[in-house]
Amino acid sequence: MTSSSSIPSSAGNPGTERKVYPLSKVTAAVSAMLKEQVGSKLFWVRAEISQCGFKNGHAYLDLVEEQEGKRMAQLKGTIWSSQVAVIRKALGNEFDEVLKPGREIVFSAHMAFHAVWGFSLNIQHIDLDILLGEMERRRKATLEALSKEGAIGRNGRLELAIVPQRLILIGSKGTAGFTDFLAHLKSNVWGYGMDIGVVDVPVQGAQAPGALVSALHRAGRVALRTAVDAVVVLRGGGAKLDLDVFNDLTLCRTIAAMDIPVLVGVGHETDQTLVDVVAHTACKTPTAVADFVIERMSEFEGAVGREGRAIAAEAKSQLSENRGFIAQSSTFIRERPLAMVRGQRGLLFTGANAVVRRTRTLLSEQQNLMGRIRTAVNAAATGIQLTRRTALEELQRQLSREAQRQLRQQEERMGNLKGTLALLGPEPTLKRGFSITRKQGQAVRRAADLRPGDVIVTQLADGEVQSTVDALQTNETDT
Amino acid sequence: MSNQEKPAGYDAAFTELKSILDALQQDEIGVDALAEKVKRAADLIAFCGERLRTAEGEVQKVLDELGEGD
Amino acid sequence: MSNQEKPAGYDAAFTELKSILDALQQDEIGVDALAEKVKRAADLIAFCGERLRTAEGEVQKVLDELGEGD
Amino acid sequence: MSNQEKPAGYDAAFTELKSILDALQQDEIGVDALAEKVKRAADLIAFCGERLRTAEGEVQKVLDELGEGD
Amino acid sequence: MSNQEKPAGYDAAFTELKSILDALQQDEIGVDALAEKVKRAADLIAFCGERLRTAEGEVQKVLDELGEGD
């Protein structure tokens, strides 16, 4: 290709005799030169498709080579319709994925030059196996390098937020995977809201790894400013070739070095990409990533719900206990005080009755006592009166008796005296025959007192006899 | 004591009577005085009898009155 | 004690009466005083009787009144 | 104690009454004092009865209170 | 304790009533004090009855309000 660049530089060489060719001469010369030098020789070329269009069954490609974003070469490529059919047959399902902008391909081509259309590569075959083989080789080497560096599992050890709600989505806007992911998140039945920042990057083509790395760095910067739960790297389904982007060492290193968990959804069926290996969580599809996120949120909400229900149940049970106590208290307070008042009323009633009974007993005792005293006073007074009357009557009887006894006694004594007197007087003696002799009224006791002749009166019991003394005779012994 | 006087009362008369009788029983009185003494005794007895009757009458009257008062 | 005075009361009268009776029973009262003593005794008995009746009347009255008070 | 005075209270009255009764029963009261003592006893009994009636009235008040309170 | 004072409250009144009853049952109260004690008891019973009625009324009112609040 260096030869083609010599033309403009020689043409611009000053001091040379000017010969002017019509353009067709130039193109004819170029055509002849190419034919002579190259002919119909097939070359194997590696290039990236930057533009791809189909017209009348023919494919028209813009092929480029870029290094670190700098375009190193650019050529037109054509696949004539007959060859399109052949290639389509060879690639099968991959055909549409391979022939699209951003795709690096290895192909065999003729060099072709046309006076009007210019230089182009006329593509005959596209060899995927070479690319895939290279890819696999690179992948293994990269994996080994990553493993040596300890990059594997590093991001996976980061703790993913229990609710990965704040995401930075790195992907290619408008691709099916990207759209599916967002739609899936949005349409979640729970109604979870997501806080997603989108970094739109190409996910295929040579510039894709660099763009992805740069996007990851941006994500890292964002995470310094605001909380980011995870970075999601997405790629919808596509050709196997496209997966090579996700085996990029730098990309993998970057992911491994991220301080935010990186979730990847790089659509593929069998092989893992290295991004899957170094990422925190790898899902098979973007939708699966969305499911993962939603499920995680839902699990969290479920856990919250379980805690909440347990709290509610526990609280309910405790409140119910308290409710029970309050209800019991309410019942108790309704019954007990009134029962107490009734009890007190009973006690008061009993006490009052006891006071009444006791007092009545005491009063009744006192009244009985009074009655007895009255009766006793009555009896005693009556008794005293009776005793006194009896005594008085007795005295009266005794008086009568004693007085009469006295009189009778005196009468008796008088009678006795009278009797005694009768015995002691002269009459009884006289009656027995004794007599009293008196001289001149004087009783003659001694014979010597008389003189014969004395007139003496002799008293006899029944009369007196007057005599005269005749003789005297005295008894000597009598003197 | 003047034997011939009216005795002061039953009790005096009784006493005199008793003394007369005692004297009589002691044979202290000669026959000459005897009659007089006996007479005196008889008088006293009569006096006493009279007095007794009077007392009896009075007592009976009092007792009768008392008995009525019952 | 002046026998002829009105006795101070039943008890005094009764005591006097009793002493009269004792004297009678002891034969301490001569016939001369007998009638008088018996009279006095009769008076005392009457007095006591009267007093008893009065007391009885009063007591009965009091007791009757007391009885009514039931 | 002055018998004629109004007793200090039931208990005093009762004591006095009892002493009167004892005296009566012991025959320590003569006829002269009898009526007076009996009268005093009657007064005391009446007094006590009155006091008992007053107390009974208070009891009735308690009963009335109880009756109302039902 | 001054019997004549208005009791401090039901409990004081009831205690006093009980002490009166005890004294009554122990025969510690003479008839003079009896009337007074019974009068006091009547007053206390009336007071307690009134207090019980008041307390019951108040309690009932509170309970009625409580019932409404349920």
Next chain:
Amino acid sequence: MSNQEKPAGYDAAFTELKSILDALQQDEIGVDALAEKVKRAADLIAFCGERLRTAEGEVQKVLDELGEGD
């Protein structure tokens, strides 16, 4: 604790209520204090009931948040 004050909270009210009920159960509250204590207990019951309702409301809020609006 001042009975008339609004209780500090359910627990304070509960404790106070319990002590009142215990006292009632033990017959430690006389008639005088009864109505007041019952009033206080009623207030405390009402207060506790209210607090329980509030707490139950909070529980319901939890359940509502969880979408279990039963």
Next chain:
Amino acid sequence: MSNQEKPAGYDAAFTELKSILDALQQDEIGVDALAEKVKRAADLIAFCGERLRTAEGEVQKVLDELGEGD
């Protein structure tokens, strides 16, 4: 932990919920605290529920602020 503060995030909220449940299960808290805890739980649940359903747009904002060139 200040109950009244907005939780720092889901983890803090969930941890706090768990500690509330623990506290409840330990029966260490009275009704006052219970109500408060339950209220807090409701708030926390509400916080989580709301936050889960809120799209803040903050991340995109920061992204935009940072610009592509950074």
